[in-house]
Amino acid sequence: MxxxxxxxxxxxxxxxxxxxxxxxxxxxxxMRVSGVVLVVLIFGxxxxxxxxxxxxxxxxxxxVAGKLTNPFWMVWDVLMLWLAxxxxxxxxxxxxxxxxxxxxxxxxxxxxIFASVAVLIILGTxxxxxxDPCPAGAPADLLPSxxxxx
Amino acid sequence: xxxxxxxxxTYQQKTTSRRPAGTLYRGREGMWSWVLHRIxxxxxxxxxxxxxxxxxxxxxxxxxxxxxxxxxxxxxxxLGETALVAAIVFHAFNGLRIILIDFWNAKYQKxxxxxxxxxxxxxxxxxxxxxxxxxxxx
Numbered sequence: 645m646x647x648x649x650x651x652x653x654x655x656x657x658x659x660x661x662x663x664x665x666x667x668x669x670x671x672x673x674x675m676r677v678s679g680v681v682l683v684v685l686i687f688g689x690x691x692x693x694x695x696x697x698x699x700x701x702x703x704x705x706x707x708v709a710g711k712l713t714n715p716f717w718m719v720w721d722v723l724m725l726w727l728a729x730x731x732x733x734x735x736x737x738x739x740x741x742x743x744x745x746x747x748x749x750x751x752x753x754x755x756x757i758f759a760s761v762a763v764l765i766i767l768g769t770x771x772x773x774x775x776d777p778c779p780a781g782a783p784a785d786l787l788p789s790x791x792x793x794x
Numbered sequence: 795x796x797x798x799x800x801x802x803x804t805y806q807q808k809t810t811s812r813r814p815a816g817t818l819y820r821g822r823e824g825m826w827s828w829v830l831h832r833i834x835x836x837x838x839x840x841x842x843x844x845x846x847x848x849x850x851x852x853x854x855x856x857x858x859x860x861x862x863x864x865x866x867x868x869x870x871x872x873l874g875e876t877a878l879v880a881a882i883v884f885h886a887f888n889g890l891r892i893i894l895i896d897f898w899n900a901k902y903q904k905x906x907x908x909x910x911x912x913x914x915x916x917x918x919x920x921x922x923x924x925x926x927x928x929x930x931x932x
Binding site: 680686698700702708725735736767770783 | 832835836838839842843846847849850852853855856857859860863866867872875879882886889890892893896920921924925928929931932
């Protein structure tokens with residue numbers, strides 16, 4: 645089998661696309677725009693959860709309940725959820741395009757990426773907006789202090 | 795791929811995977827920043843999947859959430875969180891470097907790689923001692 649290798653820098657043989665949305669361009673723009681926002685959101689998330697106070701050893705249900713009843717942190721976390729999962733899913737898609745050569749493998753992997761991103765976005769969004777900081781029957785010492793005032 | 799054997803020697807024969815030619819990119823700062831960006835990106839993606847599932851346990855019960863977050867507070871996971879933050883901080887600063895290469899000036903890509911390493915070291919110096927103190931003193 646002989647392989648013909650084109651001269652370097654020869655122009656694309658493919659005709660330029662004429663119509664439709666250039667999704668690859670918007671994906672490229674999305675990675676940069678969401679990346680800048682995610683630097684702020686994730687550095688803030690790490691600063692508050694891992695650096696302030698006693699860091700990781702202070703995390704528990706009451707800590708999360710305090711954050712997820714505050715509209716500021718609800719918006720922060722939901723933004724982080726959507727931006728990071730789509731950014732990560734699109735990045736994984738790039739790797740599949742680069743390294744998976746069989747059409748079936750590519751199809752399965754991209755479908756799996758899409759499914760996990762979609763499921764986790766829905767799950768995470770539902771958790772933030774249906775969260776109950778004071779579930780009935782839970783031991784009071786595990787709940788945030790404001791639950792005892794109810 | 796079969797080796798090309800016939801004909802006069804061409805650059806395709808002289809250039810092998812062991813001896814690249816005609817590239818200033820391979821093996822230099824540009825390549826290693828790209829490799830690290832991919833590796834850290836994949837690692838962060840898989841952590842993100844797990845992290846959303848464990849946080850979703852707040853919707854199950856306080857006991858379930860505290861049981862899992864208790865695992866994050868063990869020494870081994872504390873070291874894992876150090877590696878995770880190291881990956882995130884590199885990916886963040888190198889991502890900003892990529893944006894500057896795209897929209898500002900590509901000829902500073904090499905010096906910006908060393909700026910990324912420098913900022914990574916400074917950030918990790920601010921994080922690691924404090925984090926490990928929190929992990930190992932509780």
